[in-house]
Amino acid sequence: xxxxxxxxxxxxxxxxxxxxxxxxxxxxxxxxxxxxxxxxxxxxxxxxxxxxxxxxxxxxxxxxxxxxxxxxxxxxxxxxxxxxxxxxxxxxxxxxxxxxxxxxxxxxxxxxxxxxxxxxxxxxxxxxxxxxxxxxxxxxxxxxxxxxxxxxxxxxxxxxxxxxxxxxxxxxxxxxxxxxxxxxxxxxxxxxxxxxxxxxxxxxxxxxxxxxxxxxxxxxxxxxxxxxxxxxxxxxxxxxxxxxxxxxxxxxxxxxxxxxxxxxxxxxxxxxxxxxxxxxxxxxxxxxxxxxxxxxxxxxxxxxxxxxxxxxxxxxxxxxxxxxxxxxxxxxxxxxxxxxxxxxx
Amino acid sequence: xxxxxxxxxxxxxxxxxxxxxxxxxxxxxxxxxxxxxxxxxxxxxxxxxxxxxxxxxxxxxxxxxxxxxxxxxxxxxxxxxxxxxxxxxxxxxxxxxxxxxxxxxxxxxxxxxxxxxxxxxxxxxxxxxxxxxxxxxxxxxxxxxxxxxxxxxxxxxxxxxxxxxxxxxxxxxxxxxxxxxxxxxxxxxxxxxxxxxxxxxxxxxxxxxxxxxxxxxxxxxxxxxxxxxxxxxxxxxxxxxxxxxxxxxxxxxxxxxxxxxxxxxxxxxxxxxxxxxxxxxxxxxxxxxxxxxxxxxxxxxxxxxxxxxxxxxxxxxxxxxxxxxxxxxxxxxxxxxxxxxxxxx
DNA sequence: ATGAAAGCGCTAACAA
DNA sequence: TTGTTAGCGCTTTCAT
Numbered sequence: 001x002x003x004x005x006x007x008x009x010x011x012x013x014x015x016x017x018x019x020x021x022x023x024x025x026x027x028x029x030x031x032x033x034x035x036x037x038x039x040x041x042x043x044x045x046x047x048x049x050x051x052x053x054x055x056x057x058x059x060x061x062x063x064x065x066x067x068x069x070x071x072x073x074x075x076x077x078x079x080x081x082x083x084x085x086x087x088x089x090x091x092x093x094x095x096x097x098x099x100x101x102x103x104x105x106x107x108x109x110x111x112x113x114x115x116x117x118x119x120x121x122x123x124x125x126x127x128x129x130x131x132x133x134x135x136x137x138x139x140x141x142x143x144x145x146x147x148x149x150x151x152x153x154x155x156x157x158x159x160x161x162x163x164x165x166x167x168x169x170x171x172x173x174x175x176x177x178x179x180x181x182x183x184x185x186x187x188x189x190x191x192x193x194x195x196x197x198x199x200x201x202x203x204x205x206x207x208x209x210x211x212x213x214x215x216x217x218x219x220x221x222x223x224x225x226x227x228x229x230x231x232x233x234x235x236x237x238x239x240x241x242x243x244x245x246x247x248x249x250x251x252x253x254x255x256x257x258x259x260x261x262x263x264x265x266x267x268x269x270x271x272x273x274x275x276x277x278x279x280x281x282x283x284x285x286x287x288x289x290x291x292x293x294x295x296x297x298x299x300x301x302x303x304x305x306x307x308x309x310x311x312x313x314x315x316x317x318x319x320x321x322x323x324x325x326x327x328x329x330x331x332x333x334x335x336x337x338x339x340x341x342x343x344x345x
Numbered sequence: 346x347x348x349x350x351x352x353x354x355x356x357x358x359x360x361x362x363x364x365x366x367x368x369x370x371x372x373x374x375x376x377x378x379x380x381x382x383x384x385x386x387x388x389x390x391x392x393x394x395x396x397x398x399x400x401x402x403x404x405x406x407x408x409x410x411x412x413x414x415x416x417x418x419x420x421x422x423x424x425x426x427x428x429x430x431x432x433x434x435x436x437x438x439x440x441x442x443x444x445x446x447x448x449x450x451x452x453x454x455x456x457x458x459x460x461x462x463x464x465x466x467x468x469x470x471x472x473x474x475x476x477x478x479x480x481x482x483x484x485x486x487x488x489x490x491x492x493x494x495x496x497x498x499x500x501x502x503x504x505x506x507x508x509x510x511x512x513x514x515x516x517x518x519x520x521x522x523x524x525x526x527x528x529x530x531x532x533x534x535x536x537x538x539x540x541x542x543x544x545x546x547x548x549x550x551x552x553x554x555x556x557x558x559x560x561x562x563x564x565x566x567x568x569x570x571x572x573x574x575x576x577x578x579x580x581x582x583x584x585x586x587x588x589x590x591x592x593x594x595x596x597x598x599x600x601x602x603x604x605x606x607x608x609x610x611x612x613x614x615x616x617x618x619x620x621x622x623x624x625x626x627x628x629x630x631x632x633x634x635x636x637x638x639x640x641x642x643x644x645x646x647x648x649x650x651x652x653x654x655x656x657x658x659x660x661x662x663x664x665x666x667x668x669x670x671x672x673x674x675x676x677x678x679x680x681x682x683x684x685x686x687x688x689x690x
Numbered sequence: 691a692t693g694a695a696a697g698c699g700c701t702a703a704c705a706a
Numbered sequence: 707t708t709g710t711t712a713g714c715g716c717t718t719t720c721a722t
Binding site: 081082088107267293 | 400405418436
């Protein structure tokens with residue numbers, strides 16, 4: 001009667017063995033679906049497991065096999081549709097192979113990234129997914145050297161040493177700008193969101209490409225540079241509209257920024273989109289097709305990107321010596337309601 | 346030279362012991378910061394660890410101690426600011442105690458919840474955080490019986506058998522409605538979001554409470570019931586405005602719905618918020634203070650809720666026999682720009 | 691087809 | 707203060 005407070009500790013392989021009247025290696029064989037178990041024995045073992053509610057101890061398994069079926073994801077934050085979509089892709093691919101996902105959010109503490117990465121490399125995980133990493137110089141070196149499997153997600157300018165996946169940023173912005181030009185716009189502003197700087201740079205190039213094609217000179221006034229740091233749609237829009245030659249269309253490098261810009265245009269300047277001014281977003285997050293007017297934007301296959309990245313990682317966990325590879329997914333212009341030809345006159 | 350392909354397997358406690366010239370239990374003592382190690386020895390061990398890049402094998406540790414320092418979180422999806430804030434709270438509390446977070450998203454597959462829960466109970470995690478769970482009947486029973494630590498987050502109508510945390514939904518809606526009434530509104534619509542049904546019901550009660558206080562009869566036309574399932578702000582707003590006596594104010598049960606309603610009001614009906622009609626949100630997600638007009642809303646302390654829930658869970662992991670407890674956090678009306686007194690006449 | 695036994699890397703009780 | 711030892715629960719040879 002003394003010391004009754006024991007935890008209701010789970011049944012082990014040994015309990016099953018006793019109950020089924022077999023050796024515990026036989027139980028293990030049944031548990032891991034190994035061949036060489038007679039149907040009768042298997043049956044008895046299975047019943048014993050059922051009866052005792054047996055489930056294998058993952059820690060013991062992992063200790064022995066060196067694999068945990070856990071993948072870690074490092075991301076700055078998760079509260080956006082954009083990230084939500086990427087994770088949908090992760091989870092689909094991971095669930096298909098019975099992998100679980102461990103989440104690390106840095107909330108843009110650069111220092112924290114390096115710290116997390118080394119924790120992850122030493123912890124439970126079999127691999128690491130880095131989503132739009134920042135301050136990567138501090139740990140990428142070590143990661144590469146370690147042989148620990150990883151994949152970088154949303155890599156704009158791929159390094160040949162890193163496995164990564166990205167999209168056609170330049171083409172995406174090019175397509176959008178070209179569309180606006182074809183509509184007749186000649187003064188097109190480009191507002192960028194807080195984002196991976198490289199991504200913004202690439203999109204900017206696409207914007208320039210299209211302009212060049214139409215022989216429109218690049219006007220830095222239409223591309224407020226400081227916005228790379230902290231976008232203030234209201235102030236920026238204001239400044240844009242005060243130009244001697246204000247834009248007739250605004251290209252943004254993310255849908256949420258486009259939403260804000262549309263609001264400001266309507267409420268603070270009494271301008272109607274698209275009649276008075278056109279707006280184009282980037283990414284095509286779910287809300288883009290719901291807002292009013294429905295947003296014309298560049299589709300970024302976020303979920304697909306997540307899926308591809310996760311699959312790449314799983315492959316590399318299986319075969320750690322696979323050479324680095326960069327996959328680039330296609331963007332696609334989605335034309336909806338937020339653009340018109342410019343007002344004449 | 347044969348069989349060189351070995352993994353660069355990590356240094357173990359034994360390698361360190363050899364290098365430092367001590368027994369490996371001494372190394373363990375140093376690793377776990379146990380007392381009773383002479384400074385000299387500790388120093389040598391530490392150097393050996395450094396030299397070999399030693400980090401303890403978590404699986405071995407967990408196998409022995411029965412603890413993994415991992416908490417699982419079950420949630421329907423992560424791509425909203427609302428969920429992002431809750432997770433911020435989780436992570437703060439978890440990181441403070443060196444816990445890691447494993448993520449399971451169900452994407453509203455009810456069946457998947459039960460499946461995940463049993464996986465989680467048998468897997469690596471020491472505890473489980475259930476965020477706005479659905480189809481809970483199917484697994485709560487088992488969870489309660491198992492003694493596996495868990496906490497329900499955002500529980501509107503707490504069950505005395507479950508540890509949970511929630512907010513003053515009823516009071517929140519009451520405060521908002523009362524504010525509108527005090528402003529002079531008499532026709533106030535109430536639109537609910539896709540959400541935990543219980544939460545919606547509670548908020549509806551608060552709405553009714555305030556109405557009753559002002560002796561305004563409850564008009565079901567102002568509270569479209571079918572919206573509990575799938576809200577269509579555009580259609581609903583339309584219907585509301587077509588009423589013989591249309592509302593002069595619209596209360597919504599989430600900020601994103603309020604945003605959509607404001608858009609529709611402005612674009613499809615040419616109505617200005619707040620001059621022509623008032624709108625109130627619920628939750629106070631970060632965007633609420635950025636949109637134009639800045640949204641008057643009921644603050645839901647999401648991050649705090651996450652923090653409290655995670656701390657509760659950690660306590661229960663330490664002391665599994667703690668009795669269930671429900672914590673209710675206070676909401677608070679945040680007055681910004683989206684409400685005015687009603688137009689006269 | 692089954693059992694015996696070794697050991698994954700570690701912690702902690704016990705000796706010395 | 708340090709070393710010895712016994713497992714944690716499991717997979718996997720190697721015999722039988």
